[in-house]
Amino acid sequence: MKTNYLKGALLLVTMTALTHAANAQSPANKKSYLANTKYDDIGGKGRERIETNYKGKNYRMELANNKLLALVVDGEVIPSTKWNEYSKEVAAIREQTRKDRIQAKKDQVQAHHDQQQAKLDQEQAARDQRQAKLDQEQAARDQERAKIEQERAAKDQEQAKRDREQAVRDQEQARRDQAQARLDQIRAKKDQERATEDRRLLQQLTGDLVADHIIPNEEALHDLSFNSEEMIVNGVKQPDSVFKKYAGKYKRFAQGSSSYQDGKKQFNGLHIHNN
Template identity: 75%
Template structure:
C-alpha cells in the first residue's frame, strides 16, 4: 500500500540539528513524528503521544513512511526537472509560435499584396484587350483606307497620264494653229473658264472658245503649265 503524505517539514533548529516533522495517514490512522538527524525524537498516532518505550512497535510503519518520503523526494526532483524541461519547451514553443505567427502575418500581407497586384494585372489585361480590339478596328480601317488610297492613286496616275496625253495633243494643235513654232517652244500656259494664255500672251476669244470646246478638261480645270524653270516644271490642273 502506498502512503499519502499529507504534511512534511524539513528545517534546522537553532542548535544546528536537522529536524524533520512528518504527518501522514497509514491504514486509516494519522501518524505524526519528529526526527532529529534521522533519529525519531517524538511520535503520535491519532493525536495520542506514543512513549519512546513503544516506538519499536511502530518501526515497520515508520520505516515505510520514511522510504516513501525518500521516494517522494526523488520523484519530486524528477518532477521538478521535468517541469523545468516542460517550461523550457513551453518557452521554445511560445517563441516558435511567435515566429510562426509573424510568418503567417507576413504571408497574409504578401497574399494581400499579391491579390491587389493580381487585380491590377487583371485590369491592365482588360485595358490591353480593349486596346487590342481598338487596334484591330483601326488596322482594318487603315487597310480599307490604304486600299482606297491605292485605288485613288491608280486613278490619279491614269488621270495624270491622260492629262499628259491631252497636253501633248493640245501642244500639237498650238503648233498647227501657228500659235507656237514647235512643241519645244511651249514654256507657259494658263487655261481656265475665262481665258487662254500661251507663253504670256492672251489668245483671242475665237481661239479661247475653240480650245475650250476641244479641251474642256483643261478649261474647266483651271490648268497651268510651266516648262524650263528651276522653280517648277510640269502641268497643274486645279479641279473643283
C-alpha cells in the first residue's frame, strides 16, 4: 500500500531559475545535471519536498529537519527499510539541489543588478517620451469616452427594442389568456349544465326504479352500475327486458360506463356528489 507521505498536490517551485543561472555564468561554471527539478521548502518550517529525474529515474522525496520521511522512485513507494539502498542517490540529489538553489540565488542577484542598470537607461528615455505619452493618453481617454457614449446609446436603443418586443408579446399573451378564459368559462358552464342534467336524470331513474319496484324507495339505492351491456342495481343484475327499457330511456348512461355507489356517482367520466 502506498504511503500517505506524498499524498495530495505538492507545492513545488519550478527551478527555471537554474537555466538562467547557467546562462549567466562563465563557461567554467557547471550546469545542474538534475533534470526538471522541483523543490518546495514548505513555508520554511524545516520540511522539504524534492522531485527530480536523476540518472534516468524519477525521484520524489519528503524530508523534515534533514531526515527522510518518504521516498518514491519511478512511481514506486520505497519503504523505510530500503532507504539505505538509495542513500547515495538521495545524498547526491540533495547536494546538487543545494548547489542549484545557491546558484539560482546568485543568478537572481545578478539579474537584479542587470535590471537596475536597464532601469536607469530606460528612465532617461522615459522622460523624453513622457509628454508624448500624456498626449496619447488624453487622446485615448477622449476616444474611450466617445466609445462609451456610443455604446450607451446603442444599449438604450437595444433596450427600447426589447421593451417594444416584450410589449407585443405581453399583448399577445393577454389575448391568449382572455381567449382561454372564455373557453374555460364555456367549458365550466357546459360541465355545470351536464352535472345538473345528470342529477336530474339520476333522480328520474331512481324514481323509475321505485315505480318498477326494483327498490322500495329512493334512499334504498346504494349501488348502481350501468353500461351498454348490463344494469346492476344494489348488486343484482337486472333482467334483459329491464336493461333494455332503461337503456332506451337513459341512453346517456348506457352509452358509456356509469356508476353510483353510496352517494358518489360517475356518469361517462363525470363525478357527481350528493349534498
